[in-house]
Amino acid sequence: MTSIAHEEQAIAEAGAWLARLQRGDVGEADGLEFDAWLDAAPQNRAAYKKSLAVWQAFEVSAEQVAAELAAASRRAPMRSAPTRRWMVAGGGLAVAAALAVTVLPGLLAQPETQTYVTGKGQHQRVALADGSVVDLNAESRLSVTLARSERRVVLDDGEAIFDVAHDARRPFNVAAANHVVRVVGTQFDVRNRQGELTVTVARGKVQVRPVAAAAAWRAYSLTAGQRMEVAQNGAVALRTVDPQETFSWRVGRLVYREQPLAEVVADLNRQFVEQIEIGDPALGEIPITGVIILDDPKSVMSRLSLMLPVRTVPSDRGLLLLRK
Amino acid sequence: MEKRENLLLFLAARTRSLESAEDLVQDLYLKIVALDAGADVRAPTAMLYRMASNLLIDQVRSVQRSSRRSAEWRMDTRVIHGGEDVVDEPPADEVVAGKQQVRLLTEAVAALPPKMGQAFRLHKLEGLSQAQTAQAMGVSIKMVEQHIQAAIRHLTQRLRP
Structure with a gap:
């Protein structure tokens, strides 16, 4: 076969695959065969991408194209001279085909994804190309994709403050713990630790919704000063907070209101390489309220021990907390 | 991760x-990580496609006509919270295609042979499933799939992205 014939063959097969993947009972076997076909020859992949771009172009404008077709058939209901009509249309087609080349390939451009990771005791400020700024807390992992139609961030683990540059045409979506936080331009903090999600808004407005379409009704709008907490079991709590308290980690402080010592220690263990262990589990339950200045673990613990019935002893990993 | 694309x-x-x-x-990989936090993400290909197919059947079906779904969803949000829409623009992938492109696409569909064009309109443009399209046209599901397959080939060759 000539290379053109090869390409025609690949285009035909790509069409067959796209049609087959629309089946109501598409399954694992289809997937594996499709996978093998894609890998079998580079022209298969290229042909499939072309067909897919066309297929999705129709998806985006399905309603408009359907309406145009309906209008056209109303204008010319079974006329006896449709040939001439379409010959006229045909004159425009060479132009049309040439234009299509510039209209469609944008759908295929794969935007790049950048990943940022911080370790214990590390903070990182990331300036994104769209003008947004992300401050990454310690022990966090985040990836950013600036796509044509959206700015997409995945916070796999950890916490970050987002200062989002306004761009109404490109929403800023943060995916974390099976939820999507959607904004246009605002400042907010997202925390995803041990499967628990917290979103705190300082400025503007954001929307949080579960990723699963079936649970879309559980979407929430948050405005400045609001915090949403989603527990691992999906339970949602909304409260009013001073956002600056949540944002304080960026300037080396942690603010707590009635939070158990165990949580405070878990936070401190992300901020310092030297690790703190709680020797007696009952100590972990003590509620903590106050501001902790993140200088070094020894000073932090000596200040805490002034308020709490605890003392610290050095351990092989850092510090051990014991009852006084 | 090589299977990702x-x-x-x-x-x-x-x-x-x-x-x-x-x-x-992304969702799929997060699920795999959640399945076994210790495992790396080189899950066997069969499992990846099993999970992907389930996603297609469970999730994509419900969002397929997503401009409609999205409008409903925005309404739900409004009903629940009594607030305004958060996003003042429609999601970018739903931004209406340019007039020019709509005309090109319309002409391409109008040029398909009649049965093929009808199958394409019902299935792709009006969002019927293959089975519903078969019923509407009084042909077998297999025949619908063949029409769709041929339509995609014609349209791709004509529009040549």
Whole structure:
């Protein structure tokens, strides 16, 4: 076969695959065969991408194209001279085909994804190309994709403050713990630790919704000063907070209101390489309220021990907390 | 991770855009990580496609006509919270295509042979399933799939992205 014939063959097969993947009972076997076909020859992949771009172009404008077709058939209901009509249309087609080349390939451009990771005791400020700024807390992992139609961030683990540059045409979506936080331009903090999600808004407005379409009704709008907490079991709590308290980690402080010592220690263990262990589990339950200045673990613990019935002893990993 | 693009292309057959397929892939990998926090993400290919197919059947079906779904969803949000829409623009992948492109696409569909064009309109443009399209046209599901397959080939050759 000539290379053109090869390409025609690949285009035909790509069409067959796209049609087959629309089946109501598409399954694992289809997937594996499709996978093998894609890998079998580079022209298969290229042909499939072309067909897919066309297929999705129709998806985006399905309603408009359907309406145009309906209008056209109303204008010319079974006329006896449709040939001439379409010959006229045909004159425009060479132009049309040439234009299509510039209209469609944008759908295929794969935007790049950048990943940022911080370790214990590390903070990182990331300036994104769209003008947004992300401050990454310690022990966090985040990836950013600036796509044509959206700015997409995945916070796999950890916490970050987002200062989002306004761009109404490109929403800023943060995916974390099976939820999507959607904004246009605002400042907010997202925390995803041990499967628990917290979103705190300082400025503007954001929307949080579960990723699963079936649970879309559980979407929430948050405005400045609001915090949403989603527990691992999906339970949602909304409260009013001073956002600056949540944002304080960026300037080396942690603010707590009635939070158990165990949580405070878990936070401190992300901020310092030297690790703190709680020797007696009952100590972990003590509620903590106050501001902790993140200088070094020894000073932090000596200040805490002034308020709490605890003392610290050095351990092989850092510090051990014991009852006084 | 080498399977990632293949999975993306698999899922994209049923999503509105590559971006939304990318979301599904992301979701899939997160699920795999959640299945076994210790395991790395080189899950066997069969399992990846099993999970991807389930996503297609469970999730994509419900969002397929997602401009409609999205409008409903925005309304739900309004009803629940009594607030305004958060996003003052429609999601970018739903931004209406330019007039020029709509005309090109319309002409391409109008040029398809009649049965093929009808199958394409019902299935792709009006959002009927293959089975519903078969019923509407009084032909077998297999025949609908063949019409769709041929339509995609014609349209791709004509529009040549």
